Amino acid sequence: MRLDFRLLEGYKRRAFYTLVWGFASMVLIGLAADVTQRPYIFPSLGPSAIMLFGHPLRRDSSPSHTIFGHGVGALCGYLALWVMGLLDVPFSMHIGTARVVAAAIALGLTCALTILLHVEHAPAGATTLIVALGILPNLFDFAFLMAAVVMLVVLAFVINRAFAIEYPLWRAPHWVQNHDAELLRKVARRSRLSAALRRQ
Numbered sequence: 125m126r127l128d129f130r131l132l133e134g135y136k137r138r139a140f141y142t143l144v145w146g147f148a149s150m151v152l153i154g155l156a157a158d159v160t161q162r163p164y165i166f167p168s169l170g171p172s173a174i175m176l177f178g179h180p181l182r183r184d185s186s187p188s189h190t191i192f193g194h195g196v197g198a199l200c201g202y203l204a205l206w207v208m209g210l211l212d213v214p215f216s217m218h219i220g221t222a223r224v225v226a227a228a229i230a231l232g233l234t235c236a237l238t239i240l241l242h243v244e245h246a247p248a249g250a251t252t253l254i255v256a257l258g259i260l261p262n263l264f265d266f267a268f269l270m271a272a273v274v275m276l277v278v279l280a281f282v283i284n285r286a287f288a289i290e291y292p293l294w295r296a297p298h299w300v301q302n303h304d305a306e307l308l309r310k311v312a313r314r315s316r317l318s319a320a321l322r323r324q
Contacts (some may be wrong), residue, residue, distance in 0.1 A: 199254040
């Protein structure tokens, strides 16, 4: 897979690209929520958009990590609500002990399972708290939550590919699985520079 870094070189280009497409993706997903009156837009989509447009070649930004990460986070949140007897209980400004324990269970499980399943995606930690704190307390909401994540991933795939950024179809390339592609690029550049200096 050929990796194209030119568009995202430099902070100004990266900032502008992320600004435009982060804005556009939230508008499109938000319109879907407005038209259907369903919870397609929620806070943890924001950090995912930053990752998918600002750092699309990182392992944690791949579709598999994004979709499964949010899925694991949401399910851990619902499991924690069920354990604490809070399933279908909506959010309240008064955070009682049961809600605190539910949030702690949800986040702990999400941290462990995403690592064990090799689907780490940091915004999933926000998703699990959104569920455990009662913002999306109904199991029925899970379908809309995951549909929104899939919409964001599809938008990221189409937009990044349109700009010659080879965002993966599902998983990051095998050689990127345990590395950051952009970090490897910087290391490679420094290695080439060092080699050139040694030849002089």
